[in-house]
Amino acid sequence: MAKAYDHLFKLLLIGDSGVGKTCLIIRFAEDNFNNTYISTIGIDFKIRTVDIEGKKIKLQVWDTAGQERFKTITTAYYRGAMGIILVYDITDEKSFENIQNWMKSIKENASAGVERLLLGNKCDMEAKRKVQKEQANKLAREHGIRFFETSAKSSMNVDEAFSSLARDILLKSGGRRSGNSNKPPSTDLKTCDKKTTTKCSLG
Numbered sequence: 001m002a003k004a005y006d007h008l009f010k011l012l013l014i015g016d017s018g019v020g021k022t023c024l025i026i027r028f029a030e031d032n033f034n035n036t037y038i039s040t041i042g043i044d045f046k047i048r049t050v051d052i053e054g055k056k057i058k059l060q061v062w063d064t065a066g067q068e069r070f071k072t073i074t075t076a077y078y079r080g081a082m083g084i085i086l087v088y089d090i091t092d093e094k095s096f097e098n099i100q101n102w103m104k105s106i107k108e109n110a111s112a113g114v115e116r117l118l119l120g121n122k123c124d125m126e127a128k129r130k131v132q133k134e135q136a137n138k139l140a141r142e143h144g145i146r147f148f149e150t151s152a153k154s155s156m157n158v159d160e161a162f163s164s165l166a167r168d169i170l171l172k173s174g175g176r177r178s179g180n181s182n183k184p185p186s187t188d189l190k191t192c193d194k195k196t197t198t199k200c201s202l203g
C-alpha cells in the first residue's frame, strides 16, 4: 500500500505548566478548545498531516508536562524531536523568563541542529498582557529563531506556527531529499543554527 505521507516529522512542545501547550496541540490536531485545565502527566502525542510545498507531512506532535516533577521523563523525549516549540503565556511574565531555562534544557538534551520556534500563547487576553511582543521578538532574534503570538482559544496563528516549523524542517533537510526540488533555499530562514548540520531522519 502506498504511504499516506511523504515525511514524518516529530515535534515537541515545552514550556511552563499552564501556558497552553495541550490546548495548542488540541487546536492544531482537532480544531477544538476547552477552558478546563487538566495538567498533563508525563507525555502524550497527537497527529495531523499537512500539505507543505506539495509534500504530505505527517506531524507527530508530542505534548510534555510543564511541571518540574516530570522533567526526567519529558527530557528523555527531546532527542527524538526534529522541531521543538517553546511556549510561554503572554499574561505570565515568569513563564517568559523561564524560556531561557527551557532553551538551556534543549541545549543539554536535544539533538544538535533541532529546529526551534518561540510561541507567546493566550494572545486573546490582551487586557492581561504582561509580556510585550518586542521583548519576545528580541529574544527570538538573539536565538535566531522564529516567533509567533498565538491563541489556542481563538485559533490565531496556530496553524501558521506549526506549518512554519514544519516548513523550516523540510527546507533544512532539503539536501537529503530526492534532489528534484527547484526551489532555492528560503532567504528568511532564520531558524537555521549556523553551527550545526541537521540530522533529521525522514519518513
Ligand SMILES: Nc1nc2c(ncn2[C@@H]2O[C@H](COP(=O)(O)OP(=O)(O)OP(=O)(O)O)[C@@H](O)[C@H]2O)c(=O)[nH]1
Pocket: 015, 016, 017, 018, 019, 020, 021, 022, 023, 024, 034, 035, 036, 037, 038, 039, 040, 041, 064, 065, 066, 067, 121, 122, 123, 124, 125, 150, 151, 152, 153, 154
Ligand atoms: N484565554 C486562553 N486560555 C488558554 C489558551 N490556551 C490555553 N488556555 C487555558 O490555559 C489553561 C492551561 O492550558 P493547558 O493547555 O492545559 O496548559 P499546559 O501548558 O499543557 O499545562 P501542563 O500540562 O501543566 O504543562 C487551561 O485552562 C486552558 O483553557 C489561550 O490561547 N487563551
